[in-house]
Amino acid sequence: MTEREGEQRPSVTAGGVPEAQDGAPGEVSGPAEEGAQEEATISEGSTAPDAGQHRVTMVDVGRFAVSAITVVAALVGLVLGIRAELHAGREEQRAEKAEGLAKDTREKVYANLVDFYREGSVVHVVNGNSRAIAMRLTLRESKVHWDLDLVKPCKAILIPNGSLLESMAAKEPSVKLTEDDLAQLRLEFMDPNHNAWGLISGGGLTKTESWKPSGRPNVVSVEEWNVRPEDSPQCDNS
Template structure:
């Protein structure tokens, strides 16, 4: 009888150990799934935070536009803040500093004005209207983020650049003097 009792106790102990092992494995698997779920939630939150940060960074940039309509370039500063801008032809390593474009202004720049402007600065350089098809608008938002917009295309963040040595000057070029009110002025 003592042997039967020992056997029964041993059997119960073995069964309890096996049940404990199975329950432990299940708990470990459940904890692993919970950990994976928590990791996915953390990754989602990080992506969401990154997207919100990108959106905040672009708030000023989205109010700047640049496009060509025939032989007229239109540059829009829809911000309620001054924005440093320049037109560039990267292939030719040329730039036209627009300096600080006043808030809520639209600049209408004729291709002939740009061509004559560069002819004065670089008389040996021969540019044509076709060359201006490659123009890009680079600008610096009030948070000192640098952006680039290609006519008819999207917005990209670029390397920071230093505006001209005239940080508080609005250019006296004809296109800045004749700036029009921007109908799409934001509240930034």
């Protein structure tokens, strides 16, 4: 090797890395350096903000709160509306019921003062009204009845079973009745408003089909049980 060739050949360090001619180590790009650059790039990419990510701001929170309040208010209004409708419906039902009761009371103003019951072998008929009431006793199964005509105001009549049987035998000889049949007696009467009512012994007031009273001119019939009527235990003197 000539002297010139030795001068041009770059010197090599102990590690085998060539030195620059000016004495500074040469910059050599190797695999380690490239890996470091890639790591730096990845690190920078991970810390950079994502352009598509939405940040929740106070404005968003405020909008959500307003929406929630609106929904809650709508639900509360709906519930209150339903409750108001239910309350109105109940009030209407109560009003209708009260009106029905008042109407029923007005309709029964005369009927509630009439009484009929059997005591032993005697039938009691009571007119507690201040007006005469047309009445009759019926046996529906036998299809017979006894006209009591107009029972005087504030009076009660007592009819022995024997008198009823004798009266029917005189009017309808073909009808054979016993005292046991009289257990089914029913009182029917017509109030001054021309409403027809029926009573079983001891109560049980019901509306019944209208019937035509005898229309006889006498206030009471000629039957013996109407000769000496008693005073009614109760009477409407209004």
